[in-house]
Amino acid sequence: MAEKNIDEMSFLDHLEDLRWHLIRATAGIVIAGTIAAIFYKFVFDVIIFGPTRMDFPTYEGLCRVSExxxxxxxxxxxxxFPFKIQNRTVAGQFSAHVWTSIYAGFIIAFPYVIYQLWSFISPGLKSTERKSSRGFLIIASLLFFIGVAFGYYIVTPLSINFLANYNISEQISNEFDVSSVIAIVRSSAIASGFVFELPIVIYFLTKIGLVTPDFLRKYRKYALVIVLILSAVITPPDIASQVIVAIPILILYQVSIYISAAVVRNQKRKLKNV
Known part of the structure; x- marks a missing residue:
């Protein structure tokens, strides 16, 4: 599609432009997912099933703290752990291979996906706004990967340790389906990755005037309740795990208030200079 001035583009032109950005983003995920599919032994034996073994770094660290x-x-x-991992469906391992590769591809290709999204949005911004948002790709990607690491090394092992050792009767033996184990690792990592994007979300909401630092401060107590509910959803129902997950989210919320305040100060300073 020939490039046009953003002001000259019709609604259909914007849709066509969005379509190509989505195609490129999808292609990036497919390529990264294909690489993950090729190295499936490492993906499954080392990454996916790592938190199911007691030599996982998180367990070793918590064991030392306990001692x-x-x-x-x-x-x-x-x-x-007192459980076995089993496959209970004919196509279970094949489906696990395909879907895990797709999700792994999304995580690996996240910076490229964000770049495509930014490439679609940025032409509609003013030159000063583009300059002030120059580090968006790096910060967004960094926060996402930190969140994924937090979900993988903190949320996942806490969840698996709690659920694997939870026992309502000695007559019951745990034999977890492989899809269930993968789901815990996947949801914990990706959900935490998106939660850690909170400062980026607040930055843009403040830029367009939907959020202010006063609003964030006013509803801080409600945010605390939401954070506790969120931590309860993505972690096992024990207080220690919920507190461990809630602390970084609360820190992110406080950082978001500072970011929102900085955006408002910059906007006021620009209005004074006009």
Missing amino acids: FLGINDTTFCADE
Whole structure:
């Protein structure tokens, strides 16, 4: 499609432009997913099933902390988890391979996906707005990967450890389906990745006037309740895990207030200079 001035483009032209950006983003995910599919042994044995083994770094670290505090009766220091991973459907392993590769492709290609989104939005911004948002791609990608790492190394092992050792009867043995294990790893990592994008979301909402720092401060107590509910949803129902997850989210909320205040100050300064 021939490039046009943004002011000259019709609604259909914008849709066509969006379509090509979505195609490129999808192509990036497919390519990254194909690479993940080729190295499936590493993806599954090391990454996906890593939190199901007691030699996972999180468990070793929590075990040392427990020993330091004198807590001997802890599941973090066990030799192995009391469960087996099984496949219960004919196409289960094939489906797990395909869908895990797609999700892995999305995580790997996230900076490129964000770049395509930014390429579609940025022509509609003023030159000063584009300059002030120059670091958007780097910051958005960095926050996403930090969130994914937090979900993988904190939320996932806490969830698996709690659920694997939860027992309502000695007559029941845990034999988890492979899709269930993958779902915990996938949802914890990707959900945390998006949660960590909160400062970016607040930045743009402040830029367009939908959010102000006073609004964020006023409803901070309600945000605290929402954060606790969110942490309860993505973690097992024990207080320690919920607090561990809630702390970084609350920090992100406070950082978002500072970011919103900085945006408002810059806007007022520009109005004075006009």
